[in-house]
Amino acid sequence: MGLIVQKFGGTSVANADRIRNVARIITETYQKGNSVIAVLSAQGDTTDDLIEKAAEINPKASKREMDMLLSTGEQISCALCAMAIEALGYPVISLTGWQAGMKTNSGYGNARIKRLEAERIGAELDKKSIVIVTGFQGINKFDDVTTLGRGGSDTSAVAIAAAMHADLCQIYTDVDGVYTADPRLVKNAKKLEEITFDEMLELATLGAQVLHNRSVEMAKRYNVNLEVISSFSGQPGTKVKEVVKTMEKSHISGVAKDKNIARLALVGLADEPGIAFRIFSLLAKHSINVDIILQSIGRGNTKDISFTVQKTDMEDAKKLLEENRSSIGFQEIDVNANIAKVSIVGAGMINNPGVAANMFEALYDGGINIHMISTSEIKVSVLVDIEDTDRAVQVIHDKFYGEFNSDR
Numbered sequence: 111m112g113l114i115v116q117k118f119g120g121t122s123v124a125n126a127d128r129i130r131n132v133a134r135i136i137t138e139t140y141q142k143g144n145s146v147i148a149v150l151s152a153q154g155d156t157t158d159d160l161i162e163k164a165a166e167i168n169p170k171a172s173k174r175e176m177d178m179l180l181s182t183g184e185q186i187s188c189a190l191c192a193m194a195i196e197a198l199g200y201p202v203i204s205l206t207g208w209q210a211g212m213k214t215n216s217g218y219g220n221a222r223i224k225r226l227e228a229e230r231i232g233a234e235l236d237k238k239s240i241v242i243v244t245g246f247q248g249i250n251k252f253d254d255v256t257t258l259g260r261g262g263s264d265t266s267a268v269a270i271a272a273a274m275h276a277d278l279c280q281i282y283t284d285v286d287g288v289y290t291a292d293p294r295l296v297k298n299a300k301k302l303e304e305i306t307f308d309e310m311l312e313l314a315t316l317g318a319q320v321l322h323n324r325s326v327e328m329a330k331r332y333n334v335n336l337e338v339i340s341s342f343s344g345q346p347g348t349k350v351k352e353v354v355k356t357m358e359k360s361h362i363s364g365v366a367k368d369k370n371i372a373r374l375a376l377v378g379l380a381d382e383p384g385i386a387f388r389i390f391s392l393l394a395k396h397s398i399n400v401d402i403i404l405q406s407i408g409r410g411n412t413k414d415i416s417f418t419v420q421k422t423d424m425e426d427a428k429k430l431l432e433e434n435r436s437s438i439g440f441q442e443i444d445v446n447a448n449i450a451k452v453s454i455v456g457a458g459m460i461n462n463p464g465v466a467a468n469m470f471e472a473l474y475d476g477g478i479n480i481h482m483i484s485t486s487e488i489k490v491s492v493l494v495d496i497e498d499t500d501r502a503v504q505v506i507h508d509k510f511y512g513e514f515n516s517d518r
Contacts, residue, residue, distance in 0.1 A: 152183025
């Protein structure tokens, strides 16, 4: 048979019964003659609880110590799952990220995987053991524990699948696969049988919480056979692949939202070459990622530039720009955290004129104002007021997929 990597999220291992269910899924896969590596997240809200505990002691704790603390959540779930598999009578071993050979850079809190030294995993598989690995974590060149950022267990699983040349990487979650919208909010959301890497990457980056965007990027790079599947239903999931059968037919594959953004506007900039470079090189040097950018037409020798950042970077970005006001040369800075980004994604959009117009018509019919627009070959994103976010998703989904079920 083959080598299968299975990743289970926090909801899937939230309590004892669910851990036993995960143990059942893993052992059933093993019984079929497969070698199995399982990657687990922390139980339920454990990571949030640990963050709260840290805040009680030191609200400004260093990122290194936060990683030391947060990595314990995955160790708990992995040890408990290994115990459940032991109770079923199967050979199993749990490994931390460093024991599994997950080497990262030193970006505490959001580390990047550099390589996987997988000799230990290979040795345990040779012993016919089921291997349980802590997701979300690794170790840097200083032998310090690092974490990969929220959702990083997906990336851990794909990295292991790529390094071990796994036949399949299954991402188990609390939904049946990838949907055209969040099925917990949109009742008539449709499950997709398959979706392209590019579409999934855009959806993940734009706020869909099914997969970590870095995991999709890695799966595409190493052509990992990826499937999103439910821990609870036993139904077939969604295949994520390079090319799908419906690519030429479908206009859009999904609607996503992201409420964790803020818009900054620099007003009264000099209308001269080099201004944009000074602004965005400054932000880049301080690791502040910028998304949507809009520059106005210059009038009266001045122009305005608006852009979005993650809400967590808003205060740092504002402070940095204020400190460099004289060198950049703007009159005022306006910050708005009361916005959200709503996006449509589809590989077929480029060959289907009118997709963006349909999206805008849906928002107009819903009485929802658009603040900014960004487009690419496979996506259209708009900024709306945060209180309009869920309704915007609904009316857009209704436009492309039929009448929204209002009695949800």
